Amino acid sequence: MGSESRCENCIIRQFNSLRAMSKEELKQVSDSKTSKVIKKGEAIFEEGEKLNGVFCVREGVSKLSKLSSNGKDQIVKLATKGEVMGQRSVIAEETSNLSAVAVNDMELCFIPKEAIVNTLHKNPDFTFEVLRLMAHDLREADDVIVNISQKTVKQRIAEAFLYLKSNYGEDEQGFLILTLSREDIANVVGTATESCIRIISEFKKKGLLKSSGKKLGILDEKKLRDLAEGF
Amino acid sequence: MGSESRCENCIIRQFNSLRAMSKEELKQVSDSKTSKVIKKGEAIFEEGEKLNGVFCVREGVSKLSKLSSNGKDQIVKLATKGEVMGQRSVIAEETSNLSAVAVNDMELCFIPKEAIVNTLHKNPDFTFEVLRLMAHDLREADDVIVNISQKTVKQRIAEAFLYLKSNYGEDEQGFLILTLSREDIANVVGTATESCIRIISEFKKKGLLKSSGKKLGILDEKKLRDLAEGF
DNA sequence: TTGAAAAGGTGACAAATATCATATATATTT
């Protein structure tokens, strides 16, 4: 086993709460963790499932979503390299309220909950770090609530593209690095797929977006921003 | 100063994270806290304000809301006896993302952040308890997101009444103990005040709700529940 | 490599919801 497969040496952890663990604790985590490769479209865990640990994203992006009674999926969060999924359920000792599906090919580590819970009760720095990140997630969730209930679908789609650009960046030709299907975008925004397609088409016609194959790119960020703000 | 004004003796704390504090820590909190009486409609803190501590609700209910760019308020959470407001901002060291306004006359304790942050870094049990409650809030926020984006206004209003009943109860005559204005209900649900009024009128005509003065009561809980579920 | 399946696209229409205007009831202040 190469040394890069040890949590102690993993750069990913610099981006999440694991960085607050001691060498000792990390060693324990590393000894109990398992690595997983997940193909695009595959499920990592399902809503209602009891999680016996957390998942640390090493590569790729996962959508965390919840199925509503009418059969539609609402994407609540996208989890990226460095983020940990499933802590909420492990901490609250509840089944997961969300399901996680890979948006593209992923690599992740599974860390059994014992290693986490142990440290949570012993290392206040670690617990505080987890708390800090959860406080951040909660703020973002509040923002999503306000956006969904107060902005139009057009505004929210405009925002979604700005979010994709600022969080995942664009390639040399100006196309967004993270490509989501129209359906996924609709599920992030909370609208019907057809409405989403229609608005994206409109944005293309108006010169706000460009496309090439499956890729989409932002052409006029300022106008998109104005639109998102309601002008 | 009566002994009931000491945090060590306060029953309220049994309902929140403060119960995980040691006698010693509670003493420190108690010595630094101040009590406040807030009249219905008064603000406790504003969006964007830097909070120098947290507020523990001893009596009454507060609405935590966020102003959107179109001038409407979205109520994200109602905080009740035993709940602590403002921890998110104190923990993340950010200005508040929400403002808090008293829904009825309130009594609360202000605890300066030093007392909290100190304990957060020293007492893992306390930190874990705060974390557990925040995990719970986050789950609720996820549920709100799904509800707002997937359910109709009618369904959400039905849900709001069921929530008010199960969380605040009803009096001997079957009227909800917590009375919210139609505007507040609209802001919880994320709709226009007029739409909210219209639907409440409809519910009354259909025999699902009754009213007397400002008070509203649930007449047919089962039908209300079916409606909320989409039948 | 060729079909089937999935994703993207568009029109027509229906349904849900917001907005504006205005009226009435209720609460609050003087």
Place this chain on the structure above:
DNA sequence: AAATATATATGATATTTGTCACCTTTTCAA
């Protein structure tokens, strides 16, 4: 108690968004 402000109510109408039907393009597996 009158005057004023605020909350509730309702109609008419506009706007937004969803739904259904159908078509084209792309993707992927046999």
